[in-house]
Amino acid sequence: xxxxxxxxxxxxxxxxHVTPLFVFVVLLLAVAGVSxxxxxxxxxxxxxxxxxxxxxxxxxxxxxxxxxxxxxxxVVLIHGASANLLDMKMSLGGPLSRDRFVxxxxxxxRGYSGRPKDGYALDVQARFIHGVVKSYGLKNPLIxxxxxxxxxxxxxxxxxxxxxxxLVLLAPVSHQWPGGIAWYNSASQIPVVGFALRRLIIxxxxxxxxxxxIEETFLPDAAPENYYQRSGLALLFxxxxxxxxxxxIAHLKREIIRQQDRxxxxxxxxxxxxxxxxxxxxxxxxxxxxxxxxxxxxxxxxADTGHALHHSQTEKIIETIDQLSVADTTAx
Numbered sequence: 001x002x003x004x005x006x007x008x009x010x011x012x013x014x015x016x017h018v019t020p021l022f023v024f025v026v027l028l029l030a031v032a033g034v035s036x037x038x039x040x041x042x043x044x045x046x047x048x049x050x051x052x053x054x055x056x057x058x059x060x061x062x063x064x065x066x067x068x069x070x071x072x073x074x075v076v077l078i079h080g081a082s083a084n085l086l087d088m089k090m091s092l093g094g095p096l097s098r099d100r101f102v103x104x105x106x107x108x109x110r111g112y113s114g115r116p117k118d119g120y121a122l123d124v125q126a127r128f129i130h131g132v133v134k135s136y137g138l139k140n141p142l143i144x145x146x147x148x149x150x151x152x153x154x155x156x157x158x159x160x161x162x163x164x165x166x167l168v169l170l171a172p173v174s175h176q177w178p179g180g181i182a183w184y185n186s187a188s189q190i191p192v193v194g195f196a197l198r199r200l201i202i203x204x205x206x207x208x209x210x211x212x213x214i215e216e217t218f219l220p221d222a223a224p225e226n227y228y229q230r231s232g233l234a235l236l237f238x239x240x241x242x243x244x245x246x247x248x249i250a251h252l253k254r255e256i257i258r259q260q261d262r263x264x265x266x267x268x269x270x271x272x273x274x275x276x277x278x279x280x281x282x283x284x285x286x287x288x289x290x291x292x293x294x295x296x297x298x299x300x301x302x303a304d305t306g307h308a309l310h311h312s313q314t315e316k317i318i319e320t321i322d323q324l325s326v327a328d329t330t331a332x
Contacts (some may be wrong), residue, residue, distance in 0.1 A: 038203030046232030055131030058114035061106040066097030073165040074101040080147030086113030090123040109244025126156040146170040166324035167270035188246035204235040270297040275305030
């Protein structure tokens with residue numbers, strides 16, 4: 001019976017049969033090569049900028065800037081989906097650190113942070129960020145979260161509002177929404193399929209599609225110059241980072257449902273800010289609903305502004321942070 005597997009000739013002209021094991025090894029090496037190159041390239045272009053903080057046995061990557069002895073309350077910046085702390089560093093981090101202490105954190109499993117098995121849970125992410133805050137000895141920080149980071153910031157406040165100055169939410173995900181998620185985030189949850197996707201397809205496809213994705217996220221605003229490089233977005237296309245990000249998104253609706261009826265318990269200064277042209281996180285479903293649930297919360301709508309308002313409305317966001325800081329000082 002003839003072999004079902006093709007044959008090849010060696011240097012001596014002898015026929016060698018290609019076995020299934022040989023094919024498997026070749027494919028495995030190809031997968032390892034592609035994902036390994038993507039990881040090396042991303043980390044070479046966007047190296048770790050901060051330090052690791054040990055929280056519950058995991059290393060959480062944090063970057064700090066600004067004077068520790070500033071009169072203004074410290075600020076903690078929580079990035080959204082697909083991004084890492086560099087996104088916050090290049091938008092709000094620099095200006096805020098001129099006169100206050102600022103902490104930027106890679107959410108668990110993102111950037112250079114480690115992650116527990118249940119790291120997709122909003123309460124777990126909030127707890128780990130709280131661990132970073134405690135490690136720096138910060139008192140009454142003001143928490144700022146953007147997009148999915150806004151959902152984490154909301155959970156942080158639900159757990160630790162008595163230890164906070166205030167809460168600023170930028171285009172936050174706060175409520176259940178209709179529809180599903182992108183195919184690649186769903187596929188990443190499937191055993192074997194997800195492994196192949198993250199290690200063979202995403203390292204190539206992701207980087208090719210990234211530029212269009214950036215433009216869509218920022219519309220109608222223009223993305224900052226060299227955003228892909230400066231934000232370290234290539235870190236997303238590493239297998240582990242992509243797995244964590246996809247899991248965060250895949251579990252997000254269920255996590256939001258668990259907390260969306262509890263926002264009325266928040267009794268601290270809350271400022272919600274969003275762009276009217278945001279097509280990523282609906283202002284109607286999220287921000288406009290959220291403001292009705294929290295006594296005293298304010299809502300600022302920016303006309304002709306998209307999802308990445310922390311880049312396009314930086315000065316007005318900082319003004320709001322300063323106002324909340326003053327309000328907290330007056331209250332005490």
